[in-house]
Amino acid sequence: MRGRSRALAALILSLAVYAVPIVSAHWAGLLGPTLVSELGSDRPSDWIAADVAMAVVAQIVLGGVAWLALRWGRLACAIVMILACVPMVYAVNVAYMVSIPSMFLIEDDDTPDIAGLPMVCALPNVWLVPAPSGITRTIDARGVALVGIGDGQYGILRVPQCVVEPVAIPRLPIAPSIQQVTPDGSVLYSAYERGAPGQTFWLLRREATEPVQIVPPAGVSSSYPFPLLSNDARWVAWTMGAPGGPVSMQLMPLDGGAPRVIAHDLLQRATMSPVELDVVGGTLVVNRNLDTFVALGLDGSVSWGPLTPPGLAVQPQTLRYEEGQWLAWDAYVEGRPKRASWSTRAGQGSYTVPRGRGITAAALARSGKFVAFSTTTELNIGSIADTVLIKRASDGADVFRKTLPAYARSHVAFLGERQFAYTDIAGATATTRVMVLPE
Numbered sequence: 001m002r003g004r005s006r007a008l009a010a011l012i013l014s015l016a017v018y019a020v021p022i023v024s025a026h027w028a029g030l031l032g033p034t035l036v037s038e039l040g041s042d043r044p045s046d047w048i049a050a051d052v053a054m055a056v057v058a059q060i061v062l063g064g065v066a067w068l069a070l071r072w073g074r075l076a077c078a079i080v081m082i083l084a085c086v087p088m089v090y091a092v093n094v095a096y097m098v099s100i101p102s103m104f105l106i107e108d109d110d111t112p113d114i115a116g117l118p119m120v121c122a123l124p125n126v127w128l129v130p131a132p133s134g135i136t137r138t139i140d141a142r143g144v145a146l147v148g149i150g151d152g153q154y155g156i157l158r159v160p161q162c163v164v165e166p167v168a169i170p171r172l173p174i175a176p177s178i179q180q181v182t183p184d185g186s187v188l189y190s191a192y193e194r195g196a197p198g199q200t201f202w203l204l205r206r207e208a209t210e211p212v213q214i215v216p217p218a219g220v221s222s223s224y225p226f227p228l229l230s231n232d233a234r235w236v237a238w239t240m241g242a243p244g245g246p247v248s249m250q251l252m253p254l255d256g257g258a259p260r261v262i263a264h265d266l267l268q269r270a271t272m273s274p275v276e277l278d279v280v281g282g283t284l285v286v287n288r289n290l291d292t293f294v295a296l297g298l299d300g301s302v303s304w305g306p307l308t309p310p311g312l313a314v315q316p317q318t319l320r321y322e323e324g325q326w327l328a329w330d331a332y333v334e335g336r337p338k339r340a341s342w343s344t345r346a347g348q349g350s351y352t353v354p355r356g357r358g359i360t361a362a363a364l365a366r367s368g369k370f371v372a373f374s375t376t377t378e379l380n381i382g383s384i385a386d387t388v389l390i391k392r393a394s395d396g397a398d399v400f401r402k403t404l405p406a407y408a409r410s411h412v413a414f415l416g417e418r419q420f421a422y423t424d425i426a427g428a429t430a431t432t433r434v435m436v437l438p439e
Contacts, residue, residue, distance in 0.1 A: 062084065
């Protein structure tokens, strides 16, 4: 084959690279049409340029292989091109689906671990469970945490003794869901029964072996049909009202007595959910439109708020509040790394998580001196290790840092006045470690 004809044939054969199938778990397409659609997308220009450059390089390589193979004739070229298909498809898919996205989605984090905090105890086969417990985390202040202790079983960890009390939640065909844990260790959970519509709610008081069913009153809002247990486990609050109508909160005593009703303008004209009920302290904390928090007095006043942490995509579970101090973090956000901010008596600060990771859990020390985070990967590509870290609130400096295996998704908690707990992972074993904070 003459040189010009051979070069033209190699060029034509090189175009086959744009017919390489790009396959993911939820999508498949050809490289050429995929690149064309990408040009009109909102993907960063440098990322698009990298994808196009990869395709051009692959085309040059394939064209070069074809040009060399054509020296031995068309049959030999056909055999070589067929043999080249498998490594070409693999290389293009790895580059397009893993290597290039990793360059733009994953930020390297080579921060060294920091140890040195005294250990109180290490409890093997015990792991912290991120159960809802209100934004003031009065359960943590009493040195109490919900833990998993076996297949579907739960316990209450108490420090500094490091004892675990089993919680007698019945074994059910469909595993129950923990809705709330109160400071004394009482547990509110929901359950489903096969063949029965909806879910039921049950309260298992501390050291009790038989749960008590919590039955919703007539008129419960269909937009938020869940109970909120008070911190002393003696009251339950329900969101009342028909869609589009006025909203109120009905507080039902669990030990007998008349209900109480809270109606306030801040309950209206918003996507509203109750967050924490403290009948003894006389406050009900509610969340409005996901990003704003306010504490309503049971007498109709406003105890604090509305509080909207600036620059963050918060949700009801991503705020901690303690006597005017707060810690908030992004629940879900696109287009930028996840962030957290805090304002405490010790100082104000923020933490930006390296790209490719999200905040699994966070905690605020009652003293306001420390904040803690655990991070994990948000991607199904790359190799991103999990981390647990404690920062000084005054300057944001790390005082403790631990690298964990990927997907560990450790929970963290400040327990009592000076203890910190997190779940460590080693192989198939989970261990809850409790440490003493610095002065």
